[in-house]
Amino acid sequence: MNSATPHPPPVPLPSRERVAAGRGRVWGLVAIALLFLILFFYWPVARLLAEGLTHNGKFSLDFIVQILTDAYFQHVIGFTFYQALWSTLASIALGLPLAYILTHYDFPGKRWLRAFTIVPFVLPSITVALGFALLVGRRGYLNQLLMGLLGLNEPPLALMYSLEGIILAHAFYNAPIIVRTVHAAWEKLDPRYEESARVLGAGRLAVFKDITLPMIFPSLLSGAALVFIFCFLSFPIVLTIGGGRFSTIEVEIYTRVITLLDPQLLNYKLGAALALLGLVISLGMTYLYLRLQGSLTYSTELLRPRPTEPLFAKESLWRPSRWLIGGYLFLCALIFLGPMLAVLFDSFWEETATGGGWTLRWYSYIFAPDYDALLGDAPLRAVLNSLWVGLTAALLALVLGLIFAYGIARARWRGRRALDTLLMAPLATSSVILAFAFLRAFSTPPLMLVGSTLVVVLVHAMIVFPFVVRVLVPLMEGFDQRLSEAARTLGASAFRALREIELPLLAPGVLAGVVFAFALSLGEMSATLMLAPPGFATMPISVYRLVSQQTWGAPSAMSVLMIFSSFLAFWLLERAGERTLKGF
């Protein structure tokens, strides 16, 4: 190397200036990314919060006080907490036994069940709402089955348009998170602690209560906190399954924006004040969650893997407990797969006066290029829109995410803390509040973005990039610095080391980030619904518009396509990831 130099120095260390210049360039990128973040996140959100905190141009707490003292808003805020709490408890009740079974037993289909816990991150929530309505709606499959079996005239399950329905749908959607976090911790728990206690004479229950539970509790708490946040901010499920009679903070803000409950300055003020309160709450909860996740996990060195036993072996087949567990697993499969199977079935089924039959009509509808006034777009264009918006937003989020993750992973601790904190707000801000902020900030000059498709891409990128950062940071931190340092000592610039050493090694993580971002964007409904310009629809919006009109079939076909696309993306990722890992 470096043959042009007549007298190469014995140790080719890059000069101090060159190192500083390279680092400067990277920090320059961080500065540009920060500017972007400020323009498309901090400025609109700050502007919205300022609206809630001013009256006639002066600082005032009037609107905050008005919301906190008004019986109606108290009800809305209280209900948001109430439903989130019950939904979290229901998710734990459904998920914890499953985590136990996954940790202790082997059974056919276990690998599938475990893989299934990725579902809440992949499945768009509007498709969950749709599947749930198809399954347990008044004329849903379950009610029809029960009516047929029991000979009833009225549907026995009244879950649609009820609090129980909202909680159940949330539990279905979020129990896998509990399973995921608890199972991961439980599996790493050294069985010798429990075994010693047993040897010393403790009963099974005492062992669970005094040893196992305290040790898996932090992960349970952290999973529960995440579920609580998700349920607190849940929008499509509350809107669709709750119907007009239920309002959470999110639904209230949305309703205030899309209806004519006098669209005066005053109402935006109340909406803004409500958004401020919502943001403070979710920011606090996200902070707690991140703290929990970081500080409370036990790390025990596992000397041997936890023993598992087959669930159905010859000698244990007669035990009633095994049948109980088997029954529970069957119930889980039904609850988790039911809504998705219902969507799949409905997408191929057409109700007619004489009963019904198989059809491909709905699929030919979603690929039709003809404009549909009820969607405000052609179905095929909605499909294509979702794909290109998703990919563009994912790439944008990836660039932002890489820069920030690099900044966080490389910065000295003070800079890291600052960056980390700055990025927490986008993570905690709900899409409804962000879209509301965009609506208020970008509807007037100088940045008249509302009404263009660009605003949809931007809001998607802002919603998904914090997740990309969270995927990338641990990877970058785990990265062996000495590899790029070696490159630097051989004369590569910081930029070149990043490009040629770090990025290729981080590629699987980068790809995972893109796919994750794409899947999230593909399912994003709330912000899109509020910001989509006239004549522009995406898949989730189309599903919502069709479902809210009580039409079936077509939204199911579109949901199947949506689920298929995001599973395809994850599958490609898995394939690619395996190969590259083998290549090392």
Add this chain to the structure above:
Amino acid sequence: MLRRATLWVLLIGWVLALSGSFSFAQAGEGSKLVVYVYQSFVDYGPAKFVKTEFEKRFSGVEVEFVATGPSRAMLARLVTEFQAGRTPADLFLGEINDVPKAKKFGLFVPLSAADVPNLRDVPQELLFDPEKTLIPYEHGYITLVYDSEKLKPEELPKTFADLLKPQYQKKLIVQDARTSSVGYAFLLWTVYNYGSLGYLDYWRQLLPNILTIQPGWSAAYRLFRQGEAPMVVSFSTDAYFNARYKPLLLNGQGYRTIYGAGIVRTTDNPRLSREFLNFLLSPEVQEKLPDTEVMFPANSKARVPEKFAQLAVVPPNPVMLPLEMVAEQGDRWLEEWAKLIVTGR
């Protein structure tokens, strides 16, 4: 290498989706008329007929209906876009009780028979708006409609008070007054009967008998036809659509409802928009209304099918709150109502 293949798949997918999506964005050359309208005008109504026939008459013109929500949701959308100074809408079709709101924002152009000649054939009693910002094209009466295979004549409620009886628990489907013009009219009807002070109390007692509050008439009626509940808020003319679904005139009343069309002030196509309104009021389109919208046409020269004249019920006692009252207190009634249905108190 599969990793590279994945990247290629993503890239190619992106390019295809982007080009595909934009390729038919600029499909129509020449002028385009964008009409904001409620959903049922498209899924049951004459939208297709109006579009094809109008485009036949004015070559190079494209009519695009946008019906992404119920009537009042479309109005709210129009107001928001109008205030931001950019709405693609040239025309709006909506209900009479939204006129005060539309006026407050100056959404529509005032019109006269000189602009829209067919207006001369619209009887005076339908011209509720002296400035004629929304021109009536059809009318009817809001009533309850019941499924005659589910409820026997002796089981029917006869008055608003009857409807509160526990025997009708979860038997009624209504529309959300915030997003639906039918729902709003039904809310005004209860105000008409129970007054500004009593209507909330009536609704409080009615809540247990409501199965669900749907965003718009289309969704509510679809649920009703699927047999979810035996009663729905709809129109007195519905029996013409299907004789099984009969009007149920509470207190012998029906609430007057008139649908009108207006030209958005910011339109680039004022001449074409007026032609569209004139076409909408022409006997050719008007005679389609009974069969599609199941409403009375506004043009007195339009002939209606004989069967429609027989089956479409005119309530003996049509009622309506004065628009000035709606303008003054409508928002407050609506807000109180919205709070009641969410809190139940």
